[in-house]
Amino acid sequence: MQPIQAAFPATRLRRNRRTAALRALTQENSLSVSDLIWPVFIREGEGIEEPVASLPGVNRLSLDRLLVRAGEAVALGIPAICLFPYTDQSLRTEDCAEAWNPENLTNRAIRALKAAFPELAVMTDIALDPYNANGHDGFVENGVILNDATIPALVKMALAQAEAGADILGPSDMMDGRIGAIRSALEAAGYGDVTIMSYAAKYASAFYGPFRDAVGASGRLVGDKKTYQMNPANSDEALRLVARDLSEGADMVMVKPGMPYLDICRRVKDEFGVPTFAYQVSGEYAMLRAAALNGWLDAEKSMMESLMAFKRAGCDGILTYFAPEAAKLLQR
Numbered sequence: 228m229q230p231i232q233a234a235f236p237a238t239r240l241r242r243n244r245r246t247a248a249l250r251a252l253t254q255e256n257s258l259s260v261s262d263l264i265w266p267v268f269i270r271e272g273e274g275i276e277e278p279v280a281s282l283p284g285v286n287r288l289s290l291d292r293l294l295v296r297a298g299e300a301v302a303l304g305i306p307a308i309c310l311f312p313y314t315d316q317s318l319r320t321e322d323c324a325e326a327w328n329p330e331n332l333t334n335r336a337i338r339a340l341k342a343a344f345p346e347l348a349v350m351t352d353i354a355l356d357p358y359n360a361n362g363h364d365g366f367v368e369n370g371v372i373l374n375d376a377t378i379p380a381l382v383k384m385a386l387a388q389a390e391a392g393a394d395i396l397g398p399s400d401m402m403d404g405r406i407g408a409i410r411s412a413l414e415a416a417g418y419g420d421v422t423i424m425s426y427a428a429k430y431a432s433a434f435y436g437p438f439r440d441a442v443g444a445s446g447r448l449v450g451d452k453k454t455y456q457m458n459p460a461n462s463d464e465a466l467r468l469v470a471r472d473l474s475e476g477a478d479m480v481m482v483k484p485g486m487p488y489l490d491i492c493r494r495v496k497d498e499f500g501v502p503t504f505a506y507q508v509s510g511e512y513a514m515l516r517a518a519a520l521n522g523w524l525d526a527e528k529s530m531m532e533s534l535m536a537f538k539r540a541g542c543d544g545i546l547t548y549f550a551p552e553a554a555k556l557l558q559r
């Protein structure tokens with residue numbers, strides 16, 4: 228038998244792209260509002276929506292404004308909000324005691340949100356940096372970021388947040404052993420149902436710059452975070468971190484930053500098949516937004532393409548400052 232010498236390509240992949248209907252039928256992944264977690268910066272005061280210079284379109288909200296914006300998010304169908312406090316500079320100390328104060332800004336915000344919108348999932352950040360005089364996620368002694376001494380402080384933070392009603396705790400500190408310690412403390416205190424989303428594969432990234440402005444930690448950070456956050460050159464190590472955090476009691480895991488680490492998202496999802504989230508961090512938002520504001524990129528299209536990429540990479544959801552805007556587009 229002679230092979231058929233086709234005068235045409237037997238497989239025309241363009242057939243399935245010919246019309247919008249055919250493209251919709253053959254679309255492999257989808258983005259929906261229920262994939263979005265909205266990170267929000269909060270501050271003291273009343274009636275304040277204070278712009279963050281390096282994050283155009285993002286504001287630090289006083290708690291009354293937080294409730295207004297959260298109400299809009301709920302109406303848009305956004306399932307979760309993640310709180311990040313701009314702590315008064317006077318409350319940043321070496322002992323970080325404000326971090327586990329039951330009446331600190333974050334804990335008051337959790338209570339207010341849960342009272343107003345019980346159906347909205349409230350996520351928190353567990354790390355000492357917004358409360359630390361030197362901007363680090365753990366206690367510092369002679370320039371060394373202490374692992375084991377930091378754990379009890381993180382546990383106290385977690386318990387205060389759980390007590391305030393947080394649904395999802397997000398340890399972002401990268402100390403070894405904190406997930407297990409937090410999990411057993413939660414169980415012992417009667418908070419066994421509280422979810423932990425571990426910032427499992429968190430890289431020592433240049434893309435956090437605008438965030439540190441937003442929480443007022445930029446000028447403070449002494450040195451860098453390379454002794455606890457991951458080396459951007461590593462990939463296998465991310466799998467070890469995820470395996471470790473799952474074995475210690477994490478319910479969900481996160482890869483952070485997002486867009487430069489989509490390969491890590493895919494490996495984590497393929498290897499473990501657990502709820503996997505990516506954080507499209509401040510620097511990623513800032514670069515897309517800056518290009519759009521200059522007219523160099525189409526704002527809506529580049530935003531939606533960047534978010535779809537996370538779904539294609541296997542993520543179940545995305546923490547993104549674009550959440551309200553994306554949700555509005557998805558509602559149309």
Ligand code: PBG
Pocket residue numbers: 352353354356364399400434435436437438439452507508509510
């Ligand atoms: C702090 C924390 C950081 C971010 C979330 N939690 C900054 C850091 O590790 O220095 C960054 C988020 C962003 O850039 O949007 N533990």
